[in-house]
Structures are given as structure tokens and as C-alpha cells.
Amino acid sequence: NAGVMQNPRHLVRRRGQEARLRCSPMKGHSHVYWYRQLPEEGLKFMVYLQKENIIDESGMPKERFSAEFPKEGPSILRIQQVVRGDSAAYFCASSPLGASYNEQFFGPGTRLTVL
Amino acid sequence: TQLLEQSPQFLSIQEGENLTVYCNSSSVFSSLQWYRQEPGEGPVLLVTVVTGGEVKKLKRLTFQFGDARKDSSLHITAAQPGDTGLYLCAGAPMDSSYKLIFGSGTRLLVRP
Numbered sequence: 001n002a003g004v005m006q007n008p009r010h011l012v013r014r015r016g017q018e019a020r021l022r023c024s025p026m027k028g029h030s031h032v033y034w035y036r037q038l039p040e041e042g043l044k045f046m047v048y049l050q051k052e053n054i055i056d057e058s059g060m061p062k063e064r065f066s067a068e069f070p071k072e073g074p075s076i077l078r079i080q081q082v083v084r085g086d087s088a089a090y091f092c093a094s095s096p097l098g099a100s101y102n103e104q105f106f107g108p109g110t111r112l113t114v115l
Numbered sequence: 116t117q118l119l120e121q122s123p124q125f126l127s128i129q130e131g132e133n134l135t136v137y138c139n140s141s142s143v144f145s146s147l148q149w150y151r152q153e154p155g156e157g158p159v160l161l162v163t164v165v166t167g168g169e170v171k172k173l174k175r176l177t178f179q180f181g182d183a184r185k186d187s188s189l190h191i192t193a194a195q196p197g198d199t200g201l202y203l204c205a206g207a208p209m210d211s212s213y214k215l216i217f218g219s220g221t222r223l224l225v226r227p
Contacts, residue, residue: 004157006157031213033213033215035215035217040219041219042119042121042203042217042218042219042220043158043203043205043215043217044217045214045215045216048213048214055213056211056213056214058214059214091157091158095213102145102146102207102212102213102215103148103160103163104148104160104215105160106150106157106158106159106160107157108155108156108157109155109156109157111155
């Protein structure tokens with residue numbers, strides 16, 4: 001029984017390149033969340049998605065960042081024209097539909113390094 | 116902006132000692148979750164507390180949610196080296212319970 005899966009686990013990009021981070025939620029989960037963790041800091045909410053819908057992207061930078069959760073396939077967090085400040089661990093979490101309170105289960109993360 | 120203050124930030128203790136980690140806020144949360152994170156891995160959910168005053172036990176770990184649902188504590192009895200790790204609390208705001216607010220974490224080292 002697989003948990004939340006993320007790939008790649010490590011990603012190195014040069015400034016100006018694009019980074020694509022993928023997340024497959026737990027089986028039966030239809031809600032996906034993305035968080036960012038800077039070194040020695042807690043996780044910060046970025047975006048909440050359901051299938052084909054962005055519910056809340058208030059934590060996402062206005063430019064260069066986008067997220068999607070298509071009908072088929074994993075959720076994608078896309079960062080265009082990466083800068084050094086984008087270096088961080090990006091975590092995806094999922095939760096089931098109709099949960100009485102919000103328990104989120106996290107993947108192992110993608111560690112992005114921008115050179 | 117809702118904040119969760121977690122203390123202490125770092126804790127180094129001897130095996131067998133007891134410890135308490137605190138998570139405090141001026142805001143009310145609909146629920147509060149405790150996670151443990153190992154280096155290079157994602158947070159692993161330990162427990163969710165929902166009701167004010169609620170106490171939950173997980174072996175040697177005791178979690179408490181404050182009566183007003185603004186604060187929480189994690190108490191570990193007779194700590195073991197296997198308890199070493201980063202402990203994170205995360206609150207679900209009343210108006211947007213999906214948007215977990217994380218504390219900055221308590222890094223625990225249990226020396227054998």
C-alpha cells in the first residue's frame with residue numbers, strides 16, 4: 001500500500017531553468033496540498049488542489065509558480081525560471097474526500113537545488 | 116497572520132529522561148496535528164487532537180490539546196535514542212482547516 005509518492009527526490013537546476021515536481025496522492029485521496037520548507041524552518045502552505053481544480057493558491061508566489069492536478073496522472077508543481085531563492089524542500093500531502101477533520105499525509109519531498 | 120510558536124527549538128537529553136515540547140498560539144484551531152520528521156524525509160503524522168482538553172497517548176508519548184484549542188503539548192516519558200528527530204506541530208485554522216500552520220519544530224537529540 002503505497003503512501004504519497006513524490007519524484008524526483010532530488011532535483012538540481014541552473015538559474016533560469018524550469019523545475020517540475022510530481023506528486024501522486026495516496027490511493028483513495030482526492031485532495032492534494034503543496035508545502036515548501038526552507039532550511040531550518042517549518043513548512044509553509046503553498047496550494048490546495050482537488051482533481052482539475054485549484055481551491056486555494058494563496059501561499060504560492062504570484063509569478064513563476066503554478067500547480068495542477070489533472071483528471072488523470074499526478075499533481076505537478078511547476079517553477080519557471082528558477083532562482084537561487086527557490087532552493088528548498090517541496091512536500092506534497094494528500095487527504096481523503098469527506099474527512100471529518102483535516103489529517104494530511106506527506107510524501108518524502110523533492111529537494112530542489114538551484115545553482 | 117496565524118502563528119504557532121514551538122518551544123524549545125533544540126533539546127538534548129540523556130536516555131531515560133522525560134521531556135515536554137510546547138506549541139502555543141493566540142489563535143484557535145479546529146484541530147492540531149503532531150508530526151515527526153527524519154532528515155531527508157517527509158513529516159510522519161503521529162496524532163491529531165480535535166477536542167479542547169483532549170489527551171491522547173501513543174506508547175511513551177502523551178499529547179494534550181489546550182482547553183481553548185490554542186495550544187498543545189507533547190510529553191515523552193523515558194526518552195530513547197530512537198526518539199531522536201524533528202517534532203512539528205501543525206494547526207488547522209478555523210476558517211481554512213486545510214491550510215495547516217506549522218510550528219518551526221523542536222529538534223530532539225536523545226543521547227545513549
